[in-house]
Amino acid sequence: MNSEEPISKPDLYVLARVIKVLKERNKLNRTTLATYTGLSYDRLIKYLAWMSDKGLVQCDSDDDVFLTKLGAETYDELVKWILQYVGKLRFPKLS
Amino acid sequence: MEQLLSSKMAELLNVLDQVKRYREIAASMIDFAIIISATAVAVLILNVSRNLWTVFYGGSVALGTIIGNVSILLIILGIVGGILRVTLRVNAVKLEEWKSTLNEGTPGAIKLLQELRWETIFNDIRYAKLGFSLYGIIIMILCWVNGAVFLYLLGVAFLGHVIHLSLNPIAIGLISLVFALALRNKDLRERYEQAGHLDSLLWELRWFESEFRRADFKT
Numbered sequence: 001m002n003s004e005e006p007i008s009k010p011d012l013y014v015l016a017r018v019i020k021v022l023k024e025r026n027k028l029n030r031t032t033l034a035t036y037t038g039l040s041y042d043r044l045i046k047y048l049a050w051m052s053d054k055g056l057v058q059c060d061s062d063d064d065v066f067l068t069k070l071g072a073e074t075y076d077e078l079v080k081w082i083l084q085y086v087g088k089l090r091f092p093k094l095s
Numbered sequence: 096m097e098q099l100l101s102s103k104m105a106e107l108l109n110v111l112d113q114v115k116r117y118r119e120i121a122a123s124m125i126d127f128a129i130i131i132s133a134t135a136v137a138v139l140i141l142n143v144s145r146n147l148w149t150v151f152y153g154g155s156v157a158l159g160t161i162i163g164n165v166s167i168l169l170i171i172l173g174i175v176g177g178i179l180r181v182t183l184r185v186n187a188v189k190l191e192e193w194k195s196t197l198n199e200g201t202p203g204a205i206k207l208l209q210e211l212r213w214e215t216i217f218n219d220i221r222y223a224k225l226g227f228s229l230y231g232i233i234i235m236i237l238c239w240v241n242g243a244v245f246l247y248l249l250g251v252a253f254l255g256h257v258i259h260l261s262l263n264p265i266a267i268g269l270i271s272l273v274f275a276l277a278l279r280n281k282d283l284r285e286r287y288e289q290a291g292h293l294d295s296l297l298w299e300l301r302w303f304e305s306e307f308r309r310a311d312f313k314t
Contacts, residue, residue, distance in 0.1 A: 013209060016202035079096050079201050082208070085306055086103045089299050 007050045012078075014039065014047055015056075019075040022057065022067035029063045097200050104197055104204045110296060111216060112190045117293070118219045121226020123184040127177045127233065134173025138166045167244070174237055181230065213304045217297060224293045231286040235279045242271030 014037070021036045022028065028036065034044040048065060051057045056071035145162040148154070196203040250262040262270075276283075 011209075013202055013206040016205050017199070020200060020202055075201070076096070078205075079100055082201070082204060083096065083100050083103065085303060086100065086107060086204075086208075089103070089107060089303055090295075 007046050010047060010050055014043075015051065016075065016078065018044070018047060018051065019056065019067060019071055022065060023072060023075065027064045027066045030059075030065060031063075033065055100201060100204055101197055104207065108191075108193045108197070108207065111211075112188075114216070114219050114223045114293070114296070116185050116188050116190075117223030117227045119185045119188050119226075120181060120230050121222040123181045124226060124229055124233075126180045126184070127230075130177040130180060131173055134169055134176075137173075138169050141166055141169070167248075170241075170244070174241070178234075208307070213300070216300060220293055220297045220300070224290050227293070228286060228290055231279075231283055235275060235283060238279055239272055239275040242274045243267050246271050 017037045034041045058066045058068055193207050246267045
């Protein structure tokens with residue numbers, strides 16, 4: 001993939017990781033966020049651009065990244081959504 | 096809520112781990128069959144050799160006893176070896192490889208769900224059911240055969256010589272079958288129930304997979 005190419009189909013795992021870290025740390029600069037999420041800086045920038053476009057995160061002039069209210073709600077919705085499916089499963093007792 | 100998700104995911108992945116173990120039972124049935132067949136061939140060769148020896152050089156009670164004992168020892172070793180092989184293979188199945196990923200919380204749960212290969216899981220469940228049932232039946236048959244051999248030896252060594260009573264083969268077969276059924280009754284019932292549980296797991300996961308696909312999980 002070209003490094004300039006924007007993300008068309010983001011990986012939900014990466015999105016969740018970025019949001020989770022931001023939820024826990026409140027605000028972080030991009031380099032630290034890249035370290036915490038285990039993403040390469042270039043990849044993180046692409047994801048942040050995508051997330052910022054969707055209103056999930058905000059970046060300020062100091063290079064800091066914040067999670068927006070929409071971002072936090074989206075994450076909670078995501079957890080609820082997965083739980084809705086996984087929670088409905090009835091597992092047999094296999095010994 | 097995240098903790099609930101993690102615990103539900105752990106439950107799902109534990110069940111899938113168990114399926115992997117059951118599937119290994121089915122896969123190791125080939126090894127088991129080879130070991131048992133090799134044992135049967137060894138016993139057969141031993142007895143054919145003894146018969147040939149008797150034809151050419153004359154038989155003796157001591158030789159008969161030795162060959163008889165060695166045959167029994169071979170059968171026991173073959174069965175124990177077969178069961179041991181299956182047990183070792185099943186115990187070698189790697190479990191809880193997902194634990195570190197799940198410790199990441201929701202992102203980990205998402206990653207694990209994305210990585211599940213559903214068709215492989217469905218096939219594994221089908222194989223697991225087969226292997227689990229087959230293993231139970233084989234153990235049951237081995238118990239039956241062992242019981243029959245024991246009764247036959249008891250008949251020859253004790254009843255025949257001491258009280259001059261002989262058991263016919265049908266009686267030996269029936270009595271040993273009753274003993275084997277009594278001994279393995281609980282195990283057979285449990286295996287029957289587990290096979291039913293595996294069926295219900297297959298349906299549950301099929302529903303789960305189709306719901307997830309409909310929801311376009313990968314965004």
